[in-house]
Amino acid sequence: MDLQAVVQLIGNVGFPIALSLMLLQTILVKFNKQMDGLEKRLAQLDKTMNLILRTFHQNASKSAFRQDQKEED
Template identity: 70%
Template sequence: MNLQDIIQLIGNVGFPIALCLILLQSILVKFNKQMDGLEKRLAQLDKTINMMVRTFDTNVSNTSRQEEKG
């Protein structure tokens, strides 16, 4: 959004409404960035949990095999 667009927006809808629209745009941009960061963190968490479950299943299988032998 360049200066000419902002001046035209103020002329068309008034200063308070134009300011609200500018603030809304900046809030939405920040919100989208935060959502992208959360999405990446959730993907990493999902990978970590899956790895922990596989490790747990492997340990349980090994323990049950050892008990059967012993």
Template identity: 75%
Template structure:
């Protein structure tokens, strides 16, 4: 917000309400940034978990094949 807008806001609605609106805007901007960071971390976690599941299944399949070969 520029200075002229803030002066008009204070003149129109009063200082406490104007200050509340400015603080609300600041909080919302920070919250959105945190949510974006959280979304990126969750996507990375999802990729990592998928990779671990694939690795687990491959190792489990290989172990099963090795056990079957030993039994024959």
């Protein structure tokens, strides 16, 4: 926000309301940045969990195959 826009905002709505609006804008910008960071972390967590599940299922199927072979012997 440039100085002329701030002065015009104060003239239109008054100083306390103008200050509140500027603080609200600042808070919303920071909140959106944090939400973007959380979305990226959640996406990475999802990929990691899928990888762990795939590995677990592969190991479980290999283990079951080995047990079947032992039982046949």
